[in-house]
Amino acid sequence: MTTLLAGPGGRDRGGRRAAAHPGRYRGLWNASPLTYLTLVVALALSIFPIYWMIIVATRTNSVVADVPPPLLPGGHGGDNVGRLFDNPEAYFAKGLLNSAIASAAVTVSTVFFASLAGFAFAKLRFRGKNGLLLTIIATMMIPVQMGIIPLYMIMVKLGWQNHLQAVIVPFLVTGFGVFMMRQYADQAVPDELIEAARVDGCTTFGIYWRVVLPALRPAAGVLGLFTFMQTWNEFMWPLAVLSPDNPTVQLSINNLANAYFKDYTLMFAGTSVAILPLLVVFIVFGRQIIGGIMEGAVKA
Amino acid sequence: MTTDLRPGRNGPPTASPAPAPPGPRPTWRARLARLDVKGAPYAFISPFYLVFLVFGAFPLVYTLWVSLHDWELASGTREFVGLDNYDYLLSDADFWHATVNTLGIFVLSTGPQLVLALLIANTLNRRMRLPTMFRIGMVAPLVTSTAAVAIVFTQMFDKDWGMINWAIGLVGIDPIHWSSSRGWSWAAIAMMVDWRWTGYNALIYLAAMQAIPKDLYEAAAIDGASRLRQFWQITVPMLRPTIIFTVIISTIGGLQLFTEPVLFSVGTPNKMDGGPMHQFQTITMYMYDNAFGHDRYGYGATVAWALFVMIIVFSLINFLAVRRTGGTK
Numbered sequence: 001m002t003t004l005l006a007g008p009g010g011r012d013r014g015g016r017r018a019a020a021h022p023g024r025y026r027g028l029w030n031a032s033p034l035t036y037l038t039l040v041v042a043l044a045l046s047i048f049p050i051y052w053m054i055i056v057a058t059r060t061n062s063v064v065a066d067v068p069p070p071l072l073p074g075g076h077g078g079d080n081v082g083r084l085f086d087n088p089e090a091y092f093a094k095g096l097l098n099s100a101i102a103s104a105a106v107t108v109s110t111v112f113f114a115s116l117a118g119f120a121f122a123k124l125r126f127r128g129k130n131g132l133l134l135t136i137i138a139t140m141m142i143p144v145q146m147g148i149i150p151l152y153m154i155m156v157k158l159g160w161q162n163h164l165q166a167v168i169v170p171f172l173v174t175g176f177g178v179f180m181m182r183q184y185a186d187q188a189v190p191d192e193l194i195e196a197a198r199v200d201g202c203t204t205f206g207i208y209w210r211v212v213l214p215a216l217r218p219a220a221g222v223l224g225l226f227t228f229m230q231t232w233n234e235f236m237w238p239l240a241v242l243s244p245d246n247p248t249v250q251l252s253i254n255n256l257a258n259a260y261f262k263d264y265t266l267m268f269a270g271t272s273v274a275i276l277p278l279l280v281v282f283i284v285f286g287r288q289i290i291g292g293i294m295e296g297a298v299k300a
Numbered sequence: 301m302t303t304d305l306r307p308g309r310n311g312p313p314t315a316s317p318a319p320a321p322p323g324p325r326p327t328w329r330a331r332l333a334r335l336d337v338k339g340a341p342y343a344f345i346s347p348f349y350l351v352f353l354v355f356g357a358f359p360l361v362y363t364l365w366v367s368l369h370d371w372e373l374a375s376g377t378r379e380f381v382g383l384d385n386y387d388y389l390l391s392d393a394d395f396w397h398a399t400v401n402t403l404g405i406f407v408l409s410t411g412p413q414l415v416l417a418l419l420i421a422n423t424l425n426r427r428m429r430l431p432t433m434f435r436i437g438m439v440a441p442l443v444t445s446t447a448a449v450a451i452v453f454t455q456m457f458d459k460d461w462g463m464i465n466w467a468i469g470l471v472g473i474d475p476i477h478w479s480s481s482r483g484w485s486w487a488a489i490a491m492m493v494d495w496r497w498t499g500y501n502a503l504i505y506l507a508a509m510q511a512i513p514k515d516l517y518e519a520a521a522i523d524g525a526s527r528l529r530q531f532w533q534i535t536v537p538m539l540r541p542t543i544i545f546t547v548i549i550s551t552i553g554g555l556q557l558f559t560e561p562v563l564f565s566v567g568t569p570n571k572m573d574g575g576p577m578h579q580f581q582t583i584t585m586y587m588y589d590n591a592f593g594h595d596r597y598g599y600g601a602t603v604a605w606a607l608f609v610m611i612i613v614f615s616l617i618n619f620l621a622v623r624r625t626g627g628t629k
Contacts, residue, residue: 035423042420043437046499050444052463053452064461113347126341139352143556145584146608147359149366149591149601154359156373170355173348203333204340233445235559236584240592250447254563257451261567264455271448282443286436289443293500294507 050275056268057081064264080269089259091245092270095252098164100277102248103231105168110227111220113173118181119212123194124204133182139175145236155241166241167248171231177223184219185212222292225285229278249274360608363601371598385602395603397578398586399610401486405561405582406554409490409497414546416494417501418539422531424502425509435506438499450492450563454479457488457564479564485580492560497553501546508542509535540622547618555611558584583607 056063059074084092120126121133144151151170160166189212197207213220238248244255253270260266282289367386370379389395424434441449456463457478465475478488512535520530536543561580565571572589574581581589583603591600 035426035428038420038423039428039434042499043434046437046441046495049449049452049456049495050440052456053448056455064455064458067466069463069466113351117345117348120341120344124341124344126338129341132345136348139356141552142356142360143552143611144356145556145558146604147356147363148588149597149604150359150362151355152591153362153366153373153597154355170351172351175348175352178345178348204336204344208344229443233447235447235562236588240588250445253447253451257454257563257566258571267451268455271445271451274448275444278443278445282436282440286439287432289439290432290435290503293439293503 050279053268053271053275056264057272059265061263061265076265077269080265081273083266084256084269084273087256087260087266089244090252090255090270091247092249092252092273094245095247095249096273098242098247099232099249102164102167103228106171106231107224107228109168109172110174110177111224114177114223115181115185115213115216115220116208117173117178118183118185118216119189119208121178121182122185123189123191123212136175136178140179144170148237148240151237152240161241162243162246164246167231167234167238170237174227177227180223181216181219185216188219189215218288221285222288222295225281225289226292229281232278363604363608366598367601367605369598371601372595373597374595381598385599386606388599389602389606394578394581395583395586395606398574398581398583401482401574401578401580402555402557402582402584404483404486405489405493405557405580406551408486409493410547410550410554412490413494413498413550414501414543417498417546418505418536418543420498420502421505421509422535424506435503438502440499441496442500444496446496446559447563449496450560451566453488453492453495453560454564454566479575480577480579482577482579485564485575489557489560489564489580492564493554493557497550501550504546505539505542508539512538544619544622547622548615551614551618552611555607555614556584557582558588561585583610 052069055070055073057080058077059070060076063070063074084090121129121136155161155166160169193211193215194207197211202210233250234248235250235254238251239254242248242251244251247255253267253274256263256267256270368380368382370377370381370384372378420438424431424438428434455461457465459465459475459477459479462478464478469475476484478484516534516538517530520534525533561574561582562571562585564580565573565575568575570589570593572581572585572593574585584607587600587603587607590596590603
């Protein structure tokens with residue numbers, strides 16, 4: 001056992017030595033078995049509800065009465081998902097389509113406008129810049145929901161009630177996005193590059209498009225991921241402004257929960273499909289998401 | 301040429317030092333270029349301000365105006381009533397009931413969440429194998445849909461068929477009727493919130509921990525400080541700004557809690573009630589129910605403003621409290 005564990009860099013032995021001599025600095029940074037145990041438990045707790053969702057979604061309704069609860073997926077996933085899309089009250093396909101359109105539109109627009117503004121704040125000189133930047137930071141503190149009632153009134157006036165643009169247009173660009181892109185552009189784009197492009201006769205927008213945007217790609221990716229997840233996940237505002245027959249996917253599963261709250265396999269099939277794109281994003285871009293969270297934290 | 305394009309180069313356009321041999325064409329171009337340099341920054345930032353003014357700032361301020369009215373959209377009533385709504389709010393038992401619920405859930409969730417996050421971060425900060433796997437695992441809850449997960453948890457907390465009652469039954473605890481009791485429903489909702497946000501906060505703490513100079517720990521270790529002592533006397537004080545940040549973020553989020561309790565009311569006729577006895581109705585649900593459920597937009601706006609003020613006050617209190625506890629160390 002020792003030989004196995006001591007393999008990579010003899011870390012285990014290092015840890016033991018540290019236990020024998022608590023004064024040693026090196027050992028303090030090595031993970032002990034207890035550490036791994038803690039982390040594995042934490043990991044299990046954070047994954048389990050998602051896993052349970054998938055198990056129920058692939059079984060028949062008797063699953064909730066089974067003792068002990070089953071821990072492996074069953075073979076009824078296809079049936080359940082089929083029932084989901086056939087269900088007349090959930091409007092599930094429409095919900096998925098609406099969510100896809102809204103999330104894509106908000107993501108593209110936020111990344112574009114936020115990087116454009118972020119570039120201006122980071123690299124261009126103009127009057128009132130600092131004051132304007134401060135207002136942007138201040139806006140990040142205001143939750144959109146606080147204005148939800150007048151926002152609804154605006155939508156009524158515009159005739160956008162129950163139209164998809166109601167969940168798109170108010171979120172076309174956020175203060176958070178602008179601020180994040182500014183922070184990144186400040187470091188990622190050398191001034192010389194911008195000067196050089198200007199000397200070559202590039203317009204300011206040309207500089208953004210050809211020089212700045214490519215350099216911002218990593219941050220734009222993270223912002224895009226977060227924006228997509230947030231829009232896909234939104235619940236309260238769509239609930240207020242859309243009707244049950246023109247839902248987003250979150251409202252579709254809410255429809256199911258209202259009408260079929262004892263049909264767990266149907267509901268869980270719905271929740272599984274509703275988080276599927278997020279899970280794909282998570283599996284493919286997990287590292288970038290972590291990077292984004294940690295980066296944001298240090299700078300905030 | 302270059303000088304012409306530089307912004308802010310002193311003074312009047314005629315002072316252009318370039319010899320400019322070919323007559324009007326370059327001037328026209330230079331003028332365009334100047335317009336580009338001066339105007340582009342404003343053009344670039346204007347989309348944000350446009351969206352924010354129309355859909356962010358205006359609604360927030362207009363909420364105040366609406367709250368001074370008896371305002372109904374369905375019936376068309378719109379009558380200025382001054383501070384009547386606020387007067388009513390102060391003596392509105394339902395509002396205060398919802399406030400107590402919100403604060404109860406908030407306290408039950410934020411405390412354990414941040415302490416757990418701190419401990420997990422401290423664990424993640426060790427040198428270990430597969431660090432990325434553990435970190436990615438911690439954010440899985442964040443990368444799910446709140447509504448979907450609230451439904452899953454609601455099933456897990458079911459009195460008769462829920463896995464949680466089954467699990468506590470294994471150690472001999474009687475089944476808990478989670479959704480019907482005030483305290484237990486708060487605890488159940490707090491657990492949903494904790495589940496979602498603990499990993500996120502842990503990563504934020506981890507990022508801050510990695511910025512703490514290692515020689516501080518080295519020095520402390522040489523002085524014989526135990527790991528626990530190092531944690532309390534180096535890590536926690538050094539993280540104070542980050543802790544303030546997370547506390548404020550959790551306050552803003554916690555006071556607005558909506559999705560989890562709404563979906564926890566699965567099967568209740570009006571989901572905005574937060575259970576038949578309103579035992580877990582939050583302020584945001586109360587606001588929503590007044591405006592969108594009962595066509596009382598004026599009073600709903602009053603609740604919204606009260607909540608906004610509460611968020612500001614609590615953020616300040618938390619900020620000062622965390623700073624002060626840190627200061628006494």
